Amino acid sequence: IAGITQAPTSQILAAGRRMTLRCTQDMRHNAMYWYRQDLGLGLRLIHYSNTAGTTGKGEVPDGYSVSRANTDDFPLTLASAVPSQTSVYFCASRTGAGELFFGEGSRLTVL
Amino acid sequence: KQEVTQIPAALSVPEGENLVLNCSFTDSAIYNLQWFRQDPGKGLTSLLLIQSSQREQTSGRLNASLDKSSGRSTLYIAASQPGDSATYLCATQGGGNKLTFGTGTQLKVEL
Numbered sequence: 001i002a003g004i005t006q007a008p009t010s011q012i013l014a015a016g017r018r019m020t021l022r023c024t025q026d027m028r029h030n031a032m033y034w035y036r037q038d039l040g041l042g043l044r045l046i047h048y049s050n051t052a053g054t055t056g057k058g059e060v061p062d063g064y065s066v067s068r069a070n071t072d073d074f075p076l077t078l079a080s081a082v083p084s085q086t087s088v089y090f091c092a093s094r095t096g097a098g099e100l101f102f103g104e105g106s107r108l109t110v111l
Numbered sequence: 112k113q114e115v116t117q118i119p120a121a122l123s124v125p126e127g128e129n130l131v132l133n134c135s136f137t138d139s140a141i142y143n144l145q146w147f148r149q150d151p152g153k154g155l156t157s158l159l160l161i162q163s164s165q166r167e168q169t170s171g172r173l174n175a176s177l178d179k180s181s182g183r184s185t186l187y188i189a190a191s192q193p194g195d196s197a198t199y200l201c202a203t204q205g206g207g208n209k210l211t212f213g214t215g216t217q218l219k220v221e222l
Contacts, residue, residue, distance in 0.1 A: 004154075031208065040214075042200075042212050042213070042214040042215070043200075043212040045210070048208075090154055090155070092155075094208075097143075097160070097162075098142060098143045098145070098162070098204050099145065099157055100145060100147075100155075100157060100202070102147075102154035102156070103154050104153060104154045105153070
């Protein structure tokens with residue numbers, strides 16, 4: 001059972017570099033999400049997609065972009081990474097009944 | 112704006128004890144509430160999803176209740192085991208598919 005696969009699991013990145021975090025699901029869920037999790041701040045929504053071809057901004061979208069070319073893939077791109085983007089990033093998808101499933105996370109350090 | 116609170120932030124109990132984790136929310140206009148567990152360095156694992164029309168859901172030793180009118184949900188864990196040690200988070204889904212997470216209760220079950 002694959003569920004949601006995220007890559008890379010961990011990455012150290014120099015400030016100013018471009019980075020794409022990959023997310024693939026095999027459950028054919030329409031809705032997908034990107035969250036960041038920071039100590040003391042909990043989970044914050046970055047971007048979401050209700051269905052292939054559509055995306056929307058979440059609570060903290062600045063500095064991030066997403067695309068949803070098909071149902072399975074939902075990559076998150078940092079155009080020019082900054083140290084404040086050091087975080088653990090989680091991709092999630094949601095069933096029609098509202099149940100959320102998460103990937104294992106991508107730990108990103110921006111130096 | 113929905114606010115989800117989980118108290119206590121941390122809890123330590125001896126093995127075998129029955130325990131209750133609390134989740135409160137300020138806006139009762141929710142579609143559902145979901146409980147998750149998160150192990151260190153891992154993603155969130157869905158435990159139970161309660162739809163707004165339901166009062167409780169059960170899975171094994173876990174029972175979650177929902178009282179929309181009072182803005183509360185509880186997660187009951189029976190006969191706790193060391194393997195239950197994790198952080199437990201609740202999340203509400205409101206209008207516009209907006210999900211709001213609590214900051215979690217860190218549970219430690221000691222031998």
